Amino acid sequence: MTNIQKKQINPLAAGAIGAVTGAVAAGVAVAMSDKENRKKAQKKYVEMKNWGDKKIKDLQDRSEKLKEKSSDFVDDLENTTSDKLDDAKKTVGKKANDLSN
Numbered sequence: 001m002t003n004i005q006k007k008q009i010n011p012l013a014a015g016a017i018g019a020v021t022g023a024v025a026a027g028v029a030v031a032m033s034d035k036e037n038r039k040k041a042q043k044k045y046v047e048m049k050n051w052g053d054k055k056i057k058d059l060q061d062r063s064e065k066l067k068e069k070s071s072d073f074v075d076d077l078e079n080t081t082s083d084k085l086d087d088a089k090k091t092v093g094k095k096a097n098d099l100s101n
Contacts, residue, residue: 031037
């Protein structure tokens with residue numbers, strides 16, 4: 001059973017959507033039949049593709065920089081933690097020696 005038969009979609013709305021879709025498709029077909037319009041569309045496509053490629057490259061560069069920064073931060077944090085742990089072990093060792101003497 002189709003959605004229209006189940007009354008989930010209003011038949012008038014479905015007809016209107018179909019008519020609009022058909023009109024747009026016909027308009028595009030007529031516009032693309034003209035050689036000059038095809039050239040304009042191709043030019044615009046290339047412009048948009050180049051713009052998209054540039055944006056993707058920018059995002060990849062930003063991502064790489066953030067990755068490097070976060071890696072540096074983690075390295076610094078590990079070093080600091082290791083240093084603090086070593087200091088704490090030395091302090092505990094001294095206190096243990098002082099108590100045993």
